[in-house]
Structure formats: C-alpha cells, structure tokens
Amino acid sequence: MKKINSNRYGDRIIGLAALFLVPIPLCFYLLGLLFREIFRVWIYYSLAAGLFILLSFSVLLSIEFYQDRMIERKYADVRKKKVLLGNGVYECQSCGNRKVDFMDNSCSVCGIVFNTDSEKSLGKELWIIKQENGQNK
Ligand SMILES: [Zn+2]
Numbered sequence: 001m002k003k004i005n006s007n008r009y010g011d012r013i014i015g016l017a018a019l020f021l022v023p024i025p026l027c028f029y030l031l032g033l034l035f036r037e038i039f040r041v042w043i044y045y046s047l048a049a050g051l052f053i054l055l056s057f058s059v060l061l062s063i064e065f066y067q068d069r070m071i072e073r074k075y076a077d078v079r080k081k082k083v084l085l086g087n088g089v090y091e092c093q094s095c096g097n098r099k100v101d102f103m104d105n106s107c108s109v110c111g112i113v114f115n116t117d118s119e120k121s122l123g124k125e126l127w128i129i130k131q132e133n134g135q136n137k
Pocket of ligand 1: 092093094095096097107108109110111112
C-alpha cells in the first residue's frame with residue numbers, strides 16, 4: 001500500500017468541508033429569507049456533503065497515522081545500530097556521530113545504547129572488512 005501523506009492536500013480538504021458546513025448553508029438560509037422560499041433541503045444536502053467529506057478525511061487520516069506508527073516502530077530498531085562505514089569507522093544511526101569505535105556499546109555524543117544482540121551483523125561486518133582488505137578467499 002502506498003504511503004499516505006496528507007500534508008499537501010489536508011488543508012484544502014478541511015477547507016472544502018468547512019465550505020459545505022458554514023458558508024453554503026448560510027447562503028441558502030439568507031436566500032430563503034430574501035425570496036421567502038424554503039431552501040431547507042439544500043441546507044441539509046450541504047451539511048451532509050460537508051460531514052461526508054470530513055468523515056472520509058478522518059478515515060484517510062487514521063490510515064496515515066497507522067502507517068506512521070509502523071514506520072516509527074521500524075525506525076526505532078535502526079536507530080540503535082552502528083553502521084560500519086569502512087576502515088573501522090562506525091556511524092551512530094541516531095545522531096550521525098562518526099567517531100564510534102568497534103568496541104563501543106553506546107554513542108559518546110547522544111548516549112544511545114547500541115543493540116548488541118546481533119552476532120550475525122558482527123559476522124557480516126567482519127565479512128565486509130575482509131572484502132575491503134581483499135581477504136575474501
Ligand atoms: Zn549517537
């Protein structure tokens with residue numbers, strides 16, 4: 001499913017809903033007073049359209065918030081890692097500090113404790129070091 005991002009159009013949708021909820025019903029009401037005709041049905045149609053737009057947007061927004069929570073959960077794991085950049089230099093994924101040593105359990109800048117449960121990733125890092133030194137065979 002594509003990531004929903006309502007930052008670009010959210011204000012316009014709310015504005016459209018507000019248009020159907022306040023100015024349009026008010027215009028029908030004033031026209032009703034002016035021409036002594038009953039525009040009550042059109043007022044209800046406009047209010048219903050505005051509420052439908054708001055309801056649809058709130059469903060879309062709740063899906064977007066759910067997607068954001070999933071991304072945040074995924075990113076929380078990545079933040080606790082140090083990534084080998086090469087030549088024994090590691091980068092803290094939380095703050096970008098590049099003065100992280102192989103033996104460091106936490107970052108000296110931001111203080112985050114690295115996730116050290118990954119012996120598999122250690123093996124991968126050693127493999128990368130061997131690749132860089134041309135010792136892969
Ligand atoms: Zn850090």
